[in-house]
Amino acid sequence: MTIGIIIAVVVVLLVIVYISLYNGLIKARTYVQESWSQIDVQLKRRNDLIPNLIETVKGYSHYEQSTLQKVTELRNQLINTPSGDHQQAMAVSDQLSNTLKSIFAVGEAYPDLKADQEYSRLMEELTNTENKIAYSRQLYNSSVASLNMKLQSFPSNIVGSMHHFQQADYLEVPEEEKTAPKVSFDK
């Protein structure tokens, strides 16, 4: 009788632990997926802003045609990247960020362009998008870290392998962004 009760209690406890570990893993995986979709939203937003930017600056002769072309090319490349390939998307996105930076650097030479309301609005929008990409990548990486830690540590690794949870890959952060502050075109 007593032994029966003890076994029942142990079983119930094990089930509770199992459920909470499983839910923890699901939550960690959802965080990873959620933070990727946040990056994705920002990548799309930036792609929508780029044609406006090119339209606004193309009348100013100092912009080399090749730079503007490169932006358009990278944009198309990003659109054509398969949706599952996060690493590739971020690699293209980083190149695009750098090229955009050089466009804004040229913009500093034109006082009348800087005074243009449409241009300064675009600048704030693009700065905002760039920062959001950087911050959502940071969030993505910390979500990946917490998922991977759960999948490696006992006892959640047992539950993880029973349900075929996969470790996720970090998104690499470009070397200069680790040391330098986040982008700010306006300062």
Add this chain to the structure above:
Amino acid sequence: MLFDQIAQNKRRTIYVLIGFCLLVMAVGAAVGYTFYNSAPGGLIAAVILAVGYSAVMIGNSTNVVMKMNHAHEISGTNQYLDLQHIVEDMALVARVPVPKVYVIDDESPNAFATGNNPQHAAVAATTGLLSKLNREELEGVMAHEMTHVRNYDIRLQTIALALAAVIGILVNFATHFFWFGNRKSDSKSGPFEAIMMVVSLILVILGPIAATIAQLALSRNREYLADAGAVELTRNPQGLIDALNVISDSAPMKAADASSAALYIADPFKKKRSWQHLFDTHPATADRIARLQKM
């Protein structure tokens, strides 16, 4: 290390809050005893007042605090888009809903967060903060505020503010009747009554001071924690360090509300460092910067 600090902070918070509640009751009893010959009556009145006032404040804290500090809401408008974007970024990394954003017309750079929980939070920045800081520095300040939101510091400060206000009301009431009311203490006699009388008077006089000390003790430790949390969000201690330097080098605010001083990222009144730091709302900027530099 950081988690130890958070746990220790939570324990300390509970002690201070218990002390705070006892203080409200003691002051209530003292007022009742001194002026109405009824300590339990005063105590009950104080508890009712405290619970009622806290409930009203918690239900409506954002509007009340923002009004007290002359802040106006800019969320949903096209004003100060950069501030709104930065707040969105910080809410994103902190995984909290985007709080409402307010602006205060004041040349002195400062900012605070308030609200009942992360779902009903609000942050405010002065126009001086927006004009004097660059984007990185603003990010540091907003990340600090977002940490207050995420750690529920905003709710604790609201309760502390309400309890301090209740003690203020009780004491105001008492002093009013002390001068104009019909005191019944003449009917008392004997050494016990005399001692009780003195104790009560001391409580009435010292109550508000003790309330301030309790409120400030709650606030100071949380500033260090929020600084650490801000760096966790931005990964950029230098931004917050520069911002703190700019803020501490500026003139005091014109019209900050005294009871909400503890909410701000740095003391809005720029008081001189006081005796044994008991009355400081914030740790010294130099100490905060020293801790940030070690990160």
